[in-house]
Amino acid sequence: MSIDIETARRVAKLARIRVEDDQLPALADEFNTILGFIEQLNEVNVDQVEPMTSVTPQRLKRRVDEVTDGDMQDKILANAPDAREGFFAVPKVVE
Template identity: 85%
Template sequence: MSIDTETARRVAKLARIRVEDDALPGLAQEFNAILGFIEQLSEVDVDGIEPMTSVTPQRLFRRDDLVTDGDQQDKVLENAPDAREGFFAVPKVVE
């Protein structure tokens, strides 16, 4: 696939980037270099290779999802300027 100056102009317009007319050939050339690199990547055989999230093999530490400091509603509501029925009360902002 080859990008010409008109396609580069259209991509710039879609990206809402102002590109001067004299810079369009250079932009098209950069797009072509990027697409060439992507084509090189598609030639690599990756059959049987596991996807990875990092270049170093490491396991994430996982902890049990336990509530350790719950059941403190009264203490939390002591900080509220206005609390009603066990909740923070806030003034109405939408009419």
């Protein structure tokens, strides 16, 4: 795929970037360079590569999933302007 000057002009307009006419050929060349790089990336075989969450291999800190401060439902709901059946009650906003 190749980007011509008219396509570069349209992309600039859609991005709301003012580009002078004499700068459009350079912009089109830059777009073509980017697309060429993307085509190179598409040629890489990544079938056996696991997705990464970070560029450095590290494990997230883990902790025991346990309730450390709870059993205070009555105290919390005492501050609610409207509580029903053990929950906060809110006015209906969507019909």
